[in-house]
Amino acid sequence: MTITAAIAAELRDVTREYGLGNARVRALDGVSLAFPAGSWTAVMGPSGSGKSTLLHCAAGLDRVTGGRVFLAGREVTGAPDRVLTDLRRRTMGFVFQNFNLIGSLTAEQNVALPLRLARTRVARADVRAVLAAVGLGDRLRHRPRELSGGQQQRVAIARAMVTRPAVLFADEPTGALDSASARTVLALLREMVDRDGQSIAMVTHDPAAAAWADAVVFLSDGRLVDRLVRPSAREVAERLATLEAAPC
Amino acid sequence: MLTLALSTFRDRWRLFAGAIVAVALGVAIVQSSLLVMVATDRAPIPPGTTGRAREELQEGYAGAATLLGMTVLLSAFLTVFIVSSTFAFTVAQRRRDLALLRIVGGGRRQLVLLLLAEAVLLGLLGAALGVLAGLPAAWAQARLLIALGFLPGGFAPVWDSGVLAASFCVGIGVSLAGVLTAARRAASVRPLEALRETGGAARVMTPARWLSGLTALALTVWMVTLAQSAELLGAMMMALGISITGAIALSALSPLAVPLAGRALGVLLRAGPLGDLAQANLRDGVRRSASTAAPLIVLVALLLGLSGTLGSLALLTGEEQRRLVAGDLVVTSPGAAAADKVATMPGVAAASPELPVPMSVTVRHHEEGRSWRRTHYAGIIAIDAASYRRTHHLRLRAGSLARLHGRTIALGPGMAGEGIRLGSTVTAEIGGHRVRLKVVAALRETLENYSETFLVPRDLIPAAALAEAKTHTVVQIAPGASTTTVRAAIGAARLGKVQTIDQWADDRIAVQQRGNIGILAVLMGMAGGYAAVAVINAVLIAGTERRAEFATARVTGLTRPQVVRAALIESWAVTSIGLVLGCAVAAGALSGMLAASLHATGRPLVAVPWTLLAGITVTAYAVTGITSICATLAATRPPPVTLLSSHD
Numbered sequence: 001m002t003i004t005a006a007i008a009a010e011l012r013d014v015t016r017e018y019g020l021g022n023a024r025v026r027a028l029d030g031v032s033l034a035f036p037a038g039s040w041t042a043v044m045g046p047s048g049s050g051k052s053t054l055l056h057c058a059a060g061l062d063r064v065t066g067g068r069v070f071l072a073g074r075e076v077t078g079a080p081d082r083v084l085t086d087l088r089r090r091t092m093g094f095v096f097q098n099f100n101l102i103g104s105l106t107a108e109q110n111v112a113l114p115l116r117l118a119r120t121r122v123a124r125a126d127v128r129a130v131l132a133a134v135g136l137g138d139r140l141r142h143r144p145r146e147l148s149g150g151q152q153q154r155v156a157i158a159r160a161m162v163t164r165p166a167v168l169f170a171d172e173p174t175g176a177l178d179s180a181s182a183r184t185v186l187a188l189l190r191e192m193v194d195r196d197g198q199s200i201a202m203v204t205h206d207p208a209a210a211a212w213a214d215a216v217v218f219l220s221d222g223r224l225v226d227r228l229v230r231p232s233a234r235e236v237a238e239r240l241a242t243l244e245a246a247p248c
Numbered sequence: 249m250l251t252l253a254l255s256t257f258r259d260r261w262r263l264f265a266g267a268i269v270a271v272a273l274g275v276a277i278v279q280s281s282l283l284v285m286v287a288t289d290r291a292p293i294p295p296g297t298t299g300r301a302r303e304e305l306q307e308g309y310a311g312a313a314t315l316l317g318m319t320v321l322l323s324a325f326l327t328v329f330i331v332s333s334t335f336a337f338t339v340a341q342r343r344r345d346l347a348l349l350r351i352v353g354g355g356r357r358q359l360v361l362l363l364l365a366e367a368v369l370l371g372l373l374g375a376a377l378g379v380l381a382g383l384p385a386a387w388a389q390a391r392l393l394i395a396l397g398f399l400p401g402g403f404a405p406v407w408d409s410g411v412l413a414a415s416f417c418v419g420i421g422v423s424l425a426g427v428l429t430a431a432r433r434a435a436s437v438r439p440l441e442a443l444r445e446t447g448g449a450a451r452v453m454t455p456a457r458w459l460s461g462l463t464a465l466a467l468t469v470w471m472v473t474l475a476q477s478a479e480l481l482g483a484m485m486m487a488l489g490i491s492i493t494g495a496i497a498l499s500a501l502s503p504l505a506v507p508l509a510g511r512a513l514g515v516l517l518r519a520g521p522l523g524d525l526a527q528a529n530l531r532d533g534v535r536r537s538a539s540t541a542a543p544l545i546v547l548v549a550l551l552l553g554l555s556g557t558l559g560s561l562a563l564l565t566g567e568e569q570r571r572l573v574a575g576d577l578v579v580t581s582p583g584a585a586a587a588d589k590v591a592t593m594p595g596v597a598a599a600s601p602e603l604p605v606p607m608s609v610t611v612r613h614h615e616e617g618r619s620w621r622r623t624h625y626a627g628i629i630a631i632d633a634a635s636y637r638r639t640h641h642l643r644l645r646a647g648s649l650a651r652l653h654g655r656t657i658a659l660g661p662g663m664a665g666e667g668i669r670l671g672s673t674v675t676a677e678i679g680g681h682r683v684r685l686k687v688v689a690a691l692r693e694t695l696e697n698y699s700e701t702f703l704v705p706r707d708l709i710p711a712a713a714l715a716e717a718k719t720h721t722v723v724q725i726a727p728g729a730s731t732t733t734v735r736a737a738i739g740a741a742r743l744g745k746v747q748t749i750d751q752w753a754d755d756r757i758a759v760q761q762r763g764n765i766g767i768l769a770v771l772m773g774m775a776g777g778y779a780a781v782a783v784i785n786a787v788l789i790a791g792t793e794r795r796a797e798f799a800t801a802r803v804t805g806l807t808r809p810q811v812v813r814a815a816l817i818e819s820w821a822v823t824s825i826g827l828v829l830g831c832a833v834a835a836g837a838l839s840g841m842l843a844a845s846l847h848a849t850g851r852p853l854v855a856v857p858w859t860l861l862a863g864i865t866v867t868a869y870a871v872t873g874i875t876s877i878c879a880t881l882a883a884t885r886p887p888p889v890t891l892l893s894s895h896d
Contacts, residue, residue: 061351061440081356088439089353100348102252104259109251117353159352 007070008167008199009058010034014067016053016222027053029222030067035167038197040189042210044236045219046244051203052171054219058201059092059169060084072166089118093160097172099152101144101159107131108140111159118163130158134188150181157188161198168192170202174209186212207236218243253365260338262792264366266785267334267426268374270778271419274327275378277774279415280386281316283405284393288312290406299608300625305400307626312398315767316389322771324422326778329546331370331426333539333782335363337789339430340535343437350439360431367427368420375419379412396766429456452503452535461500468494468836475840480564480695483844484557487837491553494833498549499542502829506530506537509825522810525801526817536790540819541826543782544868548830551772551864552857553837558768559855560841562757565695567849569753572694575600575639575722576731578752581744584711587719590743591635595729600635602700603717604628605709609657609685609702610675614667627662627701630709630717639722646670647689652705657685660700664693676704679713696760719744720752772860776867783868784875787819791879798880799888812880819876823868831861 016028027050035041035058045051056062057069060076068077072091076084101110108127115122131137134154144152153173160168170189174182190212192198202213210216211233218226220243228235257264288309293302339346346359354362386405393399433454468490475486498505510530516523530537575598581587584603591599610623633652642649645659647670652658657676659668668674673684685704723738725731735746747755798811806814838854845853 056440061438085350085353085355088351094351100344100351102255102345102348104255105252109255113252113349114352117349117355117358163353 006037007034008037008072009201010070011054011058012068012070014054014057014069015065016050016057016062017065026222028057028064031219031222031224032067033058033217033224035199035201037166037199038193039215040193040200040202040213042213042216043201043203043219044205044207044210044216044240046240047205049219049243050222051205051219053222055169055171055201055203059094060087089114090163091166093163093165093168095153095156095160095168095170095173097175099144099149099156099176101152101155103144106141106143107136107147107155107158110144110155111162114159114163120163127162130162131155133161134158135184148181149177150184153177153181153185154188157185161192167199167201170200172204172206173202174204174206179208182206182209205240207240208233210236250365253362253369256342256362257366257369260342263338263341263789264334264370266781266788267331267370267423268377269781270327270330270334270785271371271374271423272377272381273777273781274323274422275375275415275419276381276385277323278320278418279379279382279411280389280405281320282411282414283382283386283408284389285313285316286408286411287390287403287405288399291403299623300606303623303625308398308400312393315393315396315398315770318767318771319774323774323778324418326775326782327422328426329543330778330782330785331367331423332429333542334785334789335367335427335430336433337535337539337786339363339434339437341789341793343441346434346437347439347441350437356435359434359437363427363431363434364424367423371420371423372416374423375416378419379415382415392770396770452538457500457503461497464493464497464500468497468833472836472839476843477847478840478844480561480844480848483840484561486840487553487557490837490840491549491557491833494553494836495546495549495830498829498833499538499545502538502541502545503534505829506541506822506825507534509828510537510821513821513824522814523817525814526821529814529818530821533790536786536793537818537822537825539786540783540790540822540872541829543779543786544823544826545830545833547775547779548827548861548864549833549837550775552831552834552861555768555772555857555860556834556838556855557841558761559857560838560845560853561695562761563853563855564845564848565760566753566757567845567851567853568695569756570749571849572641572643573639573722573749573753574641574724575749576725577723577735577738578747578749579721579723579738579744580747580752581719581721583716584714584719586743587721589741590721590723590738593734593737593741593743595726595734595737596723597726597729598635598638598724599721600632600639601706601719601721602636603630603706603709603714603719605630605678605704605717606713607676607678607704607709610677611663611666611668612672612674614669619667624663624701627660627699628704629660629700629702630704630706630714632706636703639724643692645690645692647687649689649703651688652703653707654705655683655685655708656688656705658689658703659687659691660703661691661694661696662699662701664691678708679710683708696756776864780867780871783872787872787875788879791815791876791883795883795886798884802884802888808884811884812877815880816873816876819872820869823872827865827868 011031011033014028014031015026018025018027031054043051043054053062057064060069060071060079064077068075070076071087076087102113105113108131111131112122112127128137128140131140134157136151136154136158139147139151147155174185177185186209189200193200204210211231214230216228216231216236217224218239225243226239228239293305349359390399390403390405394401394403471486471490471493475483475490478486507530510527514527579590587601590596605628607628608623608625609628610621612619612621633649637649645664649658657674668687670687670690672687674687676683676685725734738746801811802808838856842852842854845851
């Protein structure tokens with residue numbers, strides 16, 4: 001399995017269905033997709049195309065109905081909670097649209113939290129270095145409500161990166177940000193990929209955000225329909241527009 | 249975990265305020281009860297106390313200990329109830345936060361630990377407040393017990409530092425007991441829930457809740473059917489059981505019962521758009537409605553059930569006393585001389601004086617293979633067997649009162665269950681002389697608490713000992729004579745206070761009831777306080793939880809006063825439901841008493857505590873109404889747009 005070493009996360013023929021009987025919905029329909037290591041992959045698609053479900057399944061947060069899921073070379077399909085918890089501690093990082101910081105903790109405490117949950121010795125210098133790397137070295141003691149949206153998202157990225165995860169999952173990371181803050185955050189992610197070889201899997205519906213990625217895959221009605229490498233924002237937007245215009 | 253628990257606590261103290269108050273209340277009550285108990289244990293019996301006084305003192309201490317024990321149990325139960333409902337609420341409210349912890353690497357056990365740490369903090373804080381509050385509470389409790397006649401005047405609680413350890417253990421113990429269910433629930437939060445805006449709303453009816461609710465309901469139904477054919481004592485026990493299990497059943501099943509009752513109320517609420525909204529919210533916010541209704545159900549069921557049962561028992565006791573006496577009047581005289589003149593009044597066919605005797609009787613009790621000697625002082629009366637038999641419908645267990653002459657004694661109803669053998673001899677001490685008396689008769693037990701212990705023949709007692717005895721004389725009017733005339737004549741002759749049998753029986757029951765009512769008042773006041781804390785807590789938490797919902801309503805076109813009114817209608821509807829369901833449980837409890845009284849006397853002797861019900865109803869509406877208005881006003885203070893645009 002030498003190939004998997006170069007693949008951060010992989011879905012093989014994954015199917016995910018919700019509901020029963022007439023209400024049955026197939027959110028993912030036989031998706032096979034690999035997120036290469038050291039690369040940034042964006043997942044795009046119209047609303048309800050299954051892109052969030054794809055991210056959840058890839059991260060082992062949601063159970064798949066059929067198919068197999070691998071994370072950093074380990075199979076996570078049907079893995080017990082203990083194994084998944086361990087993976088979340090060491091192998092994965094998460095960034096969300098609405099930041100999801102813990103409101104009662106300071107920026108520094110938020111970033112240190114995953115380490116403390118993993119019962120790893122917390123070196124203050126490391127935590128500060130990670131916060132400094134996202135440009136918030138002077139905001140250590142601020143609580144989330146005292147920070148702007150862009151700053152909160154950068155704290156969230158620092159929290160995700162502090163455990164040096166093999167893959168970073170980002171769910172609409174710029175969805176709640178103004179365009180200037182969004183650019184700062186995307187530039188930060190780009191730098192992490194280029195400088196440190198970080199793997200990123202990102203779901204977005206913003207063509208401008210997707211254009212920062214190395215590759216963009218398109219999802220429609222739970223199926224992979226296209227893949228663009230290093231596209232421009234215009235190309236992504238046009239591709240998306242044709243998908244959304246397609247008859248249902 | 250501790251940092252996180254601390255910071256959660258600091259951030260969400262409002263959520264925990266009610267639980268802290270409950271723990272503080274519980275700790276204060278437990279601590280003060282312990283201190284009073286320690287003090288009764290250490291209180292020396294003053295030298296030179298007569299046997300009679302010592303017996304009274306010991307009985308008082310025993311009564312106080314019973315009351316304190318009941319208080320401690322009830323407050324522990326209610327504290328755990330409030331803490332657990334608070335934590336259930338906070339876990340439901342913090343699902344996203346908990347899921348987030350899971351996503352950044354928190355394990356299930358760590359979530360459980362987090363909640364346990366929060367519970368310990370809550371327990372410590374509550375216990376610290378409770379220890380302080382316990383000091384004045386011990387003093388107040390001692391005063392109360394003195395006022396109720398359980399403790400001698402001048403009794404003061406002592407301080408024992410050992411109680412501190414107990415207080416903190418109780419505080420932390422009840423908090424941990426309260427958090428267990430919530431912790432289990434928190435452990436089942438899935439990490440994915442952090443990513444969903446709405447989240448898979450937690451099921452309110454968990455399997456554990458179904459199980460406990462249905463078991464309690466089945467038990468309640470079974471007891472209600474059983475109580476219909478039970479004897480009085482069984483019906484009483486059943487009534488208490490029904491109050492408890494019924495309250496547990498309906499509060500566990502309240503997420504089902506409340507919307508159901510809400511639908512029934514819907515016809516009333518459908519009057520306008522606000523009523524419509526309130527009814528829809530009632531059905532939708534099942535957890536919220538249930539957590540307001542549950543404490544009310546428990547309170548109403550327990551209080552009405554308990555006081556109704558005791559009240560009915562008093563009615564039955566009065567009825568029994570009336571039936572035991574075959575007379576028309578009772579004269580209460582200040583001494584034997586006046587009492588003896590009653591028999592000589594014109595129109596009196598028979599008069600039977602019952603004179604309390606200052607003497608002691610030492611007997612041997614036999615019970616379950618054990619036997620011991622004990623000296624009794626209270627409730628010993630001297631009678632004339634012939635007139636006593638004429639004026640009473642005697643119910644004898646064994647022997648015959650015809651033999652009560654000379655050196656003999658009969659066992660009164662108060663000694664019926666004490667295992668004293670007929671034909672045995674007892675040692676009596678009358679005016680410094682010891683005599684041995686033979687037990688010749690035993691009366692059946694009555695419902696009365698402090699009834700006569702021994703009956704001795706009048707001829708045994710020196711007249712001097714009876715000169716100042718407060719005597720009751722049962723009078724039978726001769727056929728043809730007018731009761732009114734005889735009554736007036738006895739009154740005019742200044743032989744004592746004259747009462748009809750009904751009046752006398754009512755008085756006699758009132759004396760007995762005074763102790764019960766005192767005990768009940770203490771317990772009810774306490775339970776009421778807890779219920780108020782729980783209800784206010786639920787309404788306040790719900791109010792703050794609903795800021796976004798209220799904002800949406802205002803954006804849709806409701807004015808602030810309309811939002812406040814809709815919320816008020818909703819909480820009053822929930823209050824009504826809680827009261828009605830509580831009454832249903834109490835009715836079940838009292839149905840057994842009704843059946844038993846019909847069975848025993850042919851009359852429906854059930855005391856429905858209407859005044860108490862009215863009091864609870866008014867207070868409940870006032871408390872939920874004021875709290876709801878305050879909470880809604882506070883939640884709608886910021887302009888709605890600010891609440892809708894921001895996340896969290």
